[in-house]
Amino acid sequence: MTKMTETQSIILTAGAQRPENIALPLPKGLAGAAAKMAVTKMIEHGWLQEVDANLRRGEPLWRETGDGHGTTLIVTDAGLLAIGIEPVVVKSVVAIRKHAAKTPAPMEATAAQPKQRAGTKQGMLIEMLRRPQGASIAEIVEATGWLGHSARGAISGVLKKKLALPVTAEKIEGRGTVYKLEIA
Known part of the structure; x- marks a missing residue:
């Protein structure tokens, strides 16, 4: 029996x-030649298989x-067995998840609203925007230490959305x- 490395075990377990048992993304820190070597060995052992990626579903790419x-990488039945998982169990869990995703969840009476924390940079940003004169990006950058794109991202992503x-x-x-933030 082939000895499995810790990295190979992490890739198979995550996949x-x-x-669809997609093995991507690979663990952080595994890139370039090291990633190619690890994946090549796993394909040789039959634990991973390279298949065409379905870009419409947003499957991650292994290579063009x-x-x-x-192409993307999927964990094969042999890969599942190598980490001690029966392929039938994985297929059953996937079927259960798909069914649960199709079943609508009961509506809650009140949806939980995100809470603003005091004493944070986000709180400082909100206070700056509440001032009558508002705040420019330069002023926000100076007060928070963020870069300009981070400040704009916080405004559009966190505050607005x-x-x-x-x-x-x-x-x-x-x-x-x-x-400016106009709050009555």
Whole structure:
């Protein structure tokens, strides 16, 4: 019997838990030549198989084939057995998950709203935007230590989308784009 490395075991275990037994993404820190060598050995042992990636479903790519298509890696039945998992069990779990995903969850009376934590950079950002003069990106960067793109991302991603706060933007000569939060 072939001895399995810890990295190979991690790849197979993670793949066994994903839909369609997709082995990607590989563990952090495993890239380049080391990743290629580990995957090649696993394919030789029959633990992984390279198959065409379904880009419509957003399957991760292992490599591009050069003709506009790509491949992904899946854990084979032999790979599952190598880590002590019966392939039938994995297929049953996948079927149960698919059924559960199709079954609508009961509606809760009140949806949990994300909470604002005091004393954080996010809290500081909200306070800056609540001021009558608002805050420019330069002012936010100076106060938080973030980079400009991080500040804009926090405004659009966290404040506007996640917390659903009414943030407005206005170009003001001499200050640039100034963001304000109008809360009654």
